[in-house]
Amino acid sequence: MYKWLWQTLWQQKTGVLSGAGSVAVALVLVVIMDASFVGESRQTIAYIEKMRADVWVMQHGVSNMHMASSYVWDWKLTKVRQVAGVKRATPILYMNSVFAAGKRNWFSYVIGLPEDGQRAGPWAVSSGKAFPARGEILLPQVLEKAAGIKLGDMTRIGDHSFRIVGFTRDTFSMSNSIAFVSFDDLQDLIAVSGSLSYILVDAEEGVDAKALATRIESEVDKVTAITHEQFLANDYQIGLLMGAEVLSIMTLIGIILAVLIAVFTAYLQVDRCRRELAILKTVGFPNRTLYGMMLLQSMIISLLALIFTLVSVFILTPLLTALVPMINLVLTEAILLRVSYIALLVSLLAVIPPAWMVARVDPLTAFKV
Amino acid sequence: MVSTILSASHLHKEYGSGNTRVVAVDDVSMEIATGELVLIMGPSGSGKTTLLSMLGGILTPSSGRILLAGLDISSMNEAQLPAIRAAKVGFIFQAFNLLDALSARDNILLPAHLMPGGIKAAAPRADDLIRRLGIEKRQHALPGTLSGGEKQRVAIARALINQPPLILADEPTGNLDSQSGLEVMMVLRDIARDEGRAVILVTHDPRVEAIADRILWLEDGVLRDRREEQHQWLNCPVCRMKIDTWNAKIRHRAGQRELVFCTEQCKQKFIQQPERYMPAE
Numbered sequence A: 001m002y003k004w005l006w007q008t009l010w011q012q013k014t015g016v017l018s019g020a021g022s023v024a025v026a027l028v029l030v031v032i033m034d035a036s037f038v039g040e041s042r043q044t045i046a047y048i049e050k051m052r053a054d055v056w057v058m059q060h061g062v063s064n065m066h067m068a069s070s071y072v073w074d075w076k077l078t079k080v081r082q083v084a085g086v087k088r089a090t091p092i093l094y095m096n097s098v099f100a101a102g103k104r105n106w107f108s109y110v111i112g113l114p115e116d117g118q119r120a121g122p123w124a125v126s127s128g129k130a131f132p133a134r135g136e137i138l139l140p141q142v143l144e145k146a147a148g149i150k151l152g153d154m155t156r157i158g159d160h161s162f163r164i165v166g167f168t169r170d171t172f173s174m175s176n177s178i179a180f181v182s183f184d185d186l187q188d189l190i191a192v193s194g195s196l197s198y199i200l201v202d203a204e205e206g207v208d209a210k211a212l213a214t215r216i217e218s219e220v221d222k223v224t225a226i227t228h229e230q231f232l233a234n235d236y237q238i239g240l241l242m243g244a245e246v247l248s249i250m251t252l253i254g255i256i257l258a259v260l261i262a263v264f265t266a267y268l269q270v271d272r273c274r275r276e277l278a279i280l281k282t283v284g285f286p287n288r289t290l291y292g293m294m295l296l297q298s299m300i301i302s303l304l305a306l307i308f309t310l311v312s313v314f315i316l317t318p319l320l321t322a323l324v325p326m327i328n329l330v331l332t333e334a335i336l337l338r339v340s341y342i343a344l345l346v347s348l349l350a351v352i353p354p355a356w357m358v359a360r361v362d363p364l365t366a367f368k369v
Numbered sequence B: 001m002v003s004t005i006l007s008a009s010h011l012h013k014e015y016g017s018g019n020t021r022v023v024a025v026d027d028v029s030m031e032i033a034t035g036e037l038v039l040i041m042g043p044s045g046s047g048k049t050t051l052l053s054m055l056g057g058i059l060t061p062s063s064g065r066i067l068l069a070g071l072d073i074s075s076m077n078e079a080q081l082p083a084i085r086a087a088k089v090g091f092i093f094q095a096f097n098l099l100d101a102l103s104a105r106d107n108i109l110l111p112a113h114l115m116p117g118g119i120k121a122a123a124p125r126a127d128d129l130i131r132r133l134g135i136e137k138r139q140h141a142l143p144g145t146l147s148g149g150e151k152q153r154v155a156i157a158r159a160l161i162n163q164p165p166l167i168l169a170d171e172p173t174g175n176l177d178s179q180s181g182l183e184v185m186m187v188l189r190d191i192a193r194d195e196g197r198a199v200i201l202v203t204h205d206p207r208v209e210a211i212a213d214r215i216l217w218l219e220d221g222v223l224r225d226r227r228e229e230q231h232q233w234l235n236c237p238v239c240r241m242k243i244d245t246w247n248a249k250i251r252h253r254a255g256q257r258e259l260v261f262c263t264e265q266c267k268q269k270f271i272q273q274p275e276r277y278m279p280a281e
Helices: A002-011 A013-044 A046-051 A075-082 A142-146 A183-190 A209-219 A228-272 A274-283 A287-323 A333-349 A352-360 A363-367 B048-055 B081-088 B104-114 B118-132 B148-160 B178-195 B206-211 B264-272
Strands: A055-059 A086-101 A104-113 A125-128 A136-140 A154-157 A160-168 A177-182 A198-203 A223-227 B004-015 B022-033 B037-041 B063-068 B089-092 B166-170 B198-202 B214-219 B222-225 B233-235 B242-244 B250-254 B257-261
Touching (some): A002 A013, A002 B104, A013 A046, A013 A228, A013 A287, A013 A333, A046 A228, A055 A209, A055 A228, A075 A198, A086 A136, A104 A183, A136 A142, A136 A154, A160 A177, A160 A183, A177 A183, A198 A209, A228 A333, A228 A352, A274 A287, A274 A363, A274 B081, A287 A333, A287 A352, B004 B048, B004 B198, B022 B214, B037 B048, B037 B206, B048 B166, B048 B198, B081 B089, B081 B104, B089 B148, B104 B148, B118 B148, B148 B166, B148 B178, B166 B178, B178 B198, B178 B206, B250 B264
Parallel strands (some): B037 B214, B089 B166, B166 B198
Antiparallel strands (some): A055 A198, A055 A223, A086 A104, A086 A198, A125 A160, A136 A177, B004 B063, B214 B222, B233 B242
């Protein structure tokens, strides 16, 4: 019985493979959307992740960096440095803004670095200077191609002009990039003085970061001190929340598309086999056996689609990243697991209409010539 | 020992309702014994296939009762009938109805999946049927490569694989050349006589009449026994078309003679000019 199903699928392999391929296209879209979202979300925390400060100190009540603003009086920096267990405390000024490059504006974290703030500066420089002086800016290397800019070009943030003096790596995503300027320039831009945004605290060896954060909060008035892990998690959550709805909608569209294609493929298969199904019914095969075959057929199509999907994404991900550096694609086990669940869901949903058709196949069809 | 394997009483089947109501089978009763080969003949649209479908447990009659091997299949529901069809009935179709993706042997073994023991238990029986039906060399071929006669022999073997007591054949020679048709008829006769199975054949093929134990005539849903002595072919006096006198409905008495006509138009033509059309004595 299952031999018949297998042989029939094999005889109609062009239709089956094109159906599975079409389902795979929808699943690939889901995976790419998911991988892109994870890539973008990870990029939003790239600065925090790369800095790896043991403790982050910020304005009281603030607990993250993405889309946030934090102002701490600069005298609190001295207080933080005096807390036992603090090895080093590096201040940065920070704002969310856009800079002009090429023919468009790019959303960006703008990090203002003090003269001795190399600790908080770019972690990978592809060309030019590694640290900005007044009037200078370091931008992501990706924009060299994407925006057609080069070292020495001018860019603007608000009403301030900056000369591009360096390009950095791993600092760009489509939703967010990181630009480095001098502390004084950013102070002028924001029009604040005597303030800083975050303090990157490195603990002395053997000092527990959580305990140090608690100590800082108790000894320095009106600041929030958070460990690296907590700060990273807070920002990642914010990033996920901001894109979760879009991702859900896109995933849903992908699933619906995959189900529709799978249903259509299964429908065509049943339609082609209508007479043979009538023969099977006449011979004595009960509907439940035929439903089981429809389920198996649907699962075979979905399994093929999943295999096509996995092969495609493993080829496409590095290819897309190489061809379009602006895209950050990150494939995770969770994404692959999710697409497997989706494929299973597709196979289960796609069996309903064919089963409905099978139930309505009239065995008398077998008598027609 | 001869016994009744199939008993149908007062079968009635109608489709639609109101103005669209069609009576396909009307008050048909019949009994078929083991080892009997019964022909059901009749014009197209007379309800033959409907009757066959009811006897085989594919269609449920609107009223009436069918006892197959002692089981009342007319009162069974859709969930119960497939098992009855698998075990008690073998179907043979005009269009052969083999599964294109399976070899001849796999087609033969197909119904065995539904029986205890499955295809493993049925394999020796399949070998025997393949040998008896002379398709050893073609058993691994796909249906698309078989001749019409070979396909029908495969279909017969499939109908017999579960050793059902009743074989229902719908125009089994309809798609075959005369030689293949004759061979298939001989096989069906042997199935009835040698194996003691009841065979019901629906056919238009008059050659089959010679091997039948009984011929039933179905017309307008009503079944009648047709005895050989009532069977006489005459020509319509007007157009010369052959007419079965047993079945003729349009009749006219001309003097001492009763004439039969193919249509009412021919009858009217005769009445207008009887001297022109009156056949010689």
